[in-house]
Amino acid sequence: MTVSKLTSVAAPVLQRTRNRLPGEGAWATCFLLPLLAGLMVFLLLPLLVSGYLSFTSYNVLEAPRWIGPQNYRELFGQDPMFHKALLNTLIFAAGLVPANMLLALVTSVLLNQVRRLAAFFRSVYFIPVITSEVVFSVVWLWIWNYDYGLVNYVLKMLGLTGPNWLGDSSWAMLAVIVTRLLKNLGMNVVIILAALQSIPGMYYEAAELDGAGWFKKFLHVTLPELGPVIFLTLMVTIIGAFKVFGSIYVLTGGGPAGATNVLVMYLYQLGFKTFEYGKASAVGMVIFALILALTLVQWLLRKKLVYQEE
């Protein structure tokens, strides 16, 4: 074969074919198939089935009956509980995500300033992350308790009377957000801290030579360098907020009066309390659509914002 005659486009193709030993495809099939088949059966197929069921009327007793987009029409048009769950989910995310990002950013910047005990603090912050949501929330049941809880005790020492946090519909959401914030904060701290530590010190030296103070250094060196990691943690935190369930199940059960009822909680109630599988699937698809839309937005924004300097 005359290799010299090949164009630059064809050469890599030929190269690849020549390197492929007989049987590599067969080995690849054997190695990949078990995982791939499982993912198809237990992840992709259920997603498709969920999409199908969302267009049916289906409970335990009868077979699924195709009803078109009626579930969605009902949910969005005339289901106050769904409106509340959707709104609560957005409120939960809008409260949790900025608080988490801001606190994680401040914490990791400060953690990056200190040398002694930094590893110790990092581990302490991470312990709630490895704890189950259920156990963590069970303990916070006491902390928020109206009569003998810690929060109201501290407020009393300050001369204030605390509300019945989990039992008062105007305070329950705040309590749930704070609990969940403290549970998962450590994850973002660890990830952002690692990114901070990988910023080359010479960037700061250069900024200092230009006479930049700590704020200017933060604005012009730290934040741009953290761009990709902030985007990643932001996405993970938002998606996590949309999927919140365990904390709410333990702390409030969605109450009082639906004040903390979120989409997954509503899906759970529809699917496993009143057995409306079709409608519950539609709620599931709404959650999926939210996550999909946000991922797409992130993807587009990331290209535009984060890498513009490269």
Place this chain on the structure above:
Amino acid sequence: MRANPQISGGSGAALRPAHRSAGSSRVIAYFFLTGLGLVLILPFVWMLSTSLKHPGTEFYYPPQWIPQPPTLQNYLTAVSRADFLRSYYNSIKVAVLTLLPTILLTSLAAYALVKLRFKGRNHIFFLIVMLIMVPQEVTLIPNLLLMKGLGWLDTHSALIVPNIFGSGAVFALFVMRQNMLSLPDSLIEAGKIDGATHWQIYTRIIFPLTKSAVATVSIFTLMNSWNDFIYPLVYLNSSDKYTLPLAIAMFQQAYGMTEWTVWMAASTVSILPLLIAFLFAQKQFIDSMALTGVK
């Protein structure tokens, strides 16, 4: 003047250019970090403290941090309940049976995706990575029907199998793949020259070299399955099948609010295995968590 920090500073901290600023800001930093640490660790301190209190003294007001006198009775009560030990055993069983196939399947698949050449390799990887967007919560009902069809409802298979093939597996594959990308192809060439099959190359050369990825995937998978709540809640009916988070969530319904001290003893015991695993492997684990974020 300050261009060379190596010379300008005497103490260790002064060597780091970003942190040469005054000591007062460091005091504020320590103050903040300690405060946050206290808030985060407080629930665990109270959990431990309450678990050591005599029933009836747990709600003394103002809150008592040190039980007077402490007792281990709550632990004995918790452990003596058949359901609790049973749920402990169930959690261990589910965690181990999820972990081993996850490691094997994802590392085999990663080997194929990184070291074998075949058509559509990148497409397949892209497709798998897209699946990370599918939340377990959304597949709850279709999986319920699937479990019903397979006759797995109210069995541990309903927790194990969908978990092995859940979005956690996609993350695990990603970690394994990153790790294998760093291994030189010459290792495989050497194996081929010795006449080894790909299975032999994988088991004898490549897999032993991916220890750090295996460690990361292990702790992450254990954490997920040990703490999983919504699947056990939905798929299990019999209390003797409960895993720990479900048993603890249901404790209140089973024994009422009067047994806070026993409840806290059970909660304390339930977080111990992961806590110990974390304290032993924290450096490895935190580093790899951080790495997945940076890359």
